[in-house]
Amino acid sequence: MSVVVIAYDDAGHVPDAVRSALAQGERVADVIAVDDASGDGTGEVLDRIARKEPRVRVVHHSLNSGGCGTPRNTGLRLASAPWVMFLDSDDVLAPGAVDRLLTAAVRYGADVAAGACVRREIPDGREVRWQPQLFETEAFHADTSAHPELLRDTVSVNKLYAREFLNRHRLRFPDGAFPYEDFVFTAGVYAAAARLAVIPDPVYVWQVRRQARRLSISLARDTIGNWRSRVAAQRFAVHTLDHGGHGALADAARTRFLEHDLRMYLRELPLRSSAYREAWWNDTRSLLDGDSRTAQALKSASAPARWAALAVLSAPSPPQEDGLGRLATLAGRPGRLLPPYALGPSGAPVWSESLPAELDGLEALAPEALPVTVDAEVTPGPCTRVDLTLHDLYGRLREAGPVSVELELVERATDRVGLRARAAWTEVTAEAPEAPGSPMAPLSPVAPETPVTTSRWTARIDGLELAGLTASHPVAAWDVRAHIRFRDGAVNETTVRALRAGLRRVVVPHPRRLLVLLQPYATHDGSLAFRVAPGVRGALRIARARAKRVLRGRLSERPAPASAAAASPAPPVRHAGEPT
Known part of the structure; x- marks a missing residue:
């Protein structure tokens, strides 16, 4: 099999990524390392590794693509082995990952094999599994389009793919500067009705460096552009599922976005500037009020996510500090509904006297x-x-x-x-x-x-x-x-x-x-x-x-000088996964 490693300005971490792929053993026929026009010596580091290790092949882009999709597509185009995996330069494959995934794929005759993705906090070493409920036991799904719950796993790097399957369905990542490209690629895999084998073993370690000089895209959520990129990727993924004739999967993707993505950004809203809050609030209200399918997804979402979304939809502008904190707390995990508690004119529980969004379904919730x-x-x-x-x-x-x-x-x-x-x-x-x-x-x-x-x-x-x-x-x-x-x-x-x-x-x-x-x-x-x-x-x-x-x-309270205010901030590091 082939492992495609993508790298951009990451000379310090890419050797560990490549070594983790080579350490998988002889079942890894080659490691295709794609340097996306780095300027920090990453390409030279990869070339030195390739001179010592015949299984490593390095490809240098002359121009930076601006995203993760293009270098992955380059590696996929050059791969000749029947199976392929993707690896980011600042992450590593878990020991034995390839052997376990290949064994499961062959056993079940699968198109795709997936294992657990582990988020490791650097430097303290804390590890948290991504979507652990999907990887509790070994399983085989003969048709991913029949399992909407799988849409909760939006990452591409914890999976092994049959190259013939990807080519037959023309599955590629979005090219260029397209953040959250995993949303679209994974939606295409599910829409293609892949035969999916699942193993409970950890196979991919996403290394989270919150103190890094440049944060990964999935961590750099303090700009409104990040939210808009996420919404754009979500819409593209939903379109992919709808266009493929999988309306039920598209609806499940809409609900998942409310349950996970909307709640995550809403929890962080009190930390943002007033300008960000206004822009986020307006964008999100337009998203929630977009069409009848989104309205149906709201009804399908769990109570905390549904109530938080309805509160946003009901208010023309973000609430003040206390109300914003109360809303962020409801979007937490677990969600907490803070007092005071109010009832609307009809006697139904509502968000507040000034914002009578109904807390529908409260009477049906079990005590737990x-x-x-x-x-x-x-x-x-x-x-x-x-x-x-x-x-x-x-x-x-x-x-x-x-x-x-x-x-x-x-x-x-x-x-x-x-x-x-x-x-x-x-x-x-x-x-x-x-x-x-x-x-x-x-x-x-x-x-x-x-x-x-x-x-x-x-x-x-x-x-x-x-x-x-x-x-x-x-x-x-x-x-x-x-x-x-x-x-x-x-x-x-x-x-x-x-x-x-x-x-x-x-x-x-x-x-x-x-x-x-x-x-x-x-x-x-x-x-x-x-x-x-x-x-x-x-x-x-x-x-x-x-x-x-x-x-x-x-x-941070000091006003920035005019020259600094006019300059564009450094872009976040591109990262493939989104196990947040």
Whole structure:
């Protein structure tokens, strides 16, 4: 088989990519490395590798193509082996990936074989699987067009392709400066009714470098051009599916875009400038109001994604800071619906009094699927205390009966649970002659004069010895997850909202580490997390990191000089995958 490696101005990383392909063994007949007119010596690095390794063939573009599609197409055109894979210069193939994919492809007589794509955060090493539910077990799909759920996997680099299949269906990447080209190529593969073998093994490692001088396209989401490129690729992919006679797949692609892409950008909207927000809001409203098929996709989307999209569609301009944060929280994973809760003129739950977008389907959600809100107030110290408040949601929680809550502290770098603690909920009720229009009234009709009981629940978890946590990193971040158990045994898993009171750093004495610095803080979506830094060195790391953040914030507030404002920013690094 052939591995096509594409590279542009990446002399530092491309040797690792090529070596990871050669290390797959003799089943890799050749590695076709395409240098897309680099200016940093990448071409020379590849030439040196090729002089020592006969399986490496280097192709030099004389002009930069501006995207990932053209160099991939070049490599595909030159490939002579019956199978082909694609690899970006800053990523690597997992050990044994080719052998496992080829074995599965031959076993099932497949046109395409796919394995798990792993996102590895550099430098901390945290690994997260892309769309893990699609790669839980080995499977074979005789016709991808009959499996809309596969559209959630939009990347091309975690797959092995039969070259004859690609040629027969004339499947190529969009040429030139076309970001998110994977959307279009993968849609073409699914529309061609590929015979797909799936294996649970990791085969591709997408290396995420958030501190790089130039971010990859999938990480450089702070420009409106990035969003417009993503929307354009989505429309192209939907057209490909529709034109191929796969209307059901096209509708599934529309729903997937709302579930994944729209929510991701909406979560980040509070971080953007006012000019970006206005442009994004206008573009997105036009997208959502585009046609009847998009309206149908809205109805098919899950409740948090549907409600967030309807709120955007209902408002002519983006809300102010509080409302924007509330909307971003609903778009989170898991989504949380923050109070205050309002009812519209008809008595139906709505987004807010000023924005009466209905929260349709709320009454049908199971307790474990409700977008509940748990507030947390922290008292840090040698034995940290967390006071929790669970808010009722239009009477639904009162019906379900919250019984207990278990907090988990999960190390962000490894997803390892380091600490668990449980407490019982105590109900706090208030009775008032509220009409059915009250946001705390149950969703079932009641007489206007009937007293309505409003509820919330409180719990205290005391004695959390966070200083004793052992982590894989000198300064470890620990996310807090809450598991809310109801009367019938159902469990709702969510994050908790950090209230500002108590979010202060404390130094805790420790018998072995002398001291440990604890810092409870709110993440960008308002969720509670802890930084734990053992020893004097760890405390200094946190202090230096905070000083850098403050300095960057002050520099970003300074007006740019006229010459700098007129200059175009450096383009982001082109990256193939989009497992975000």
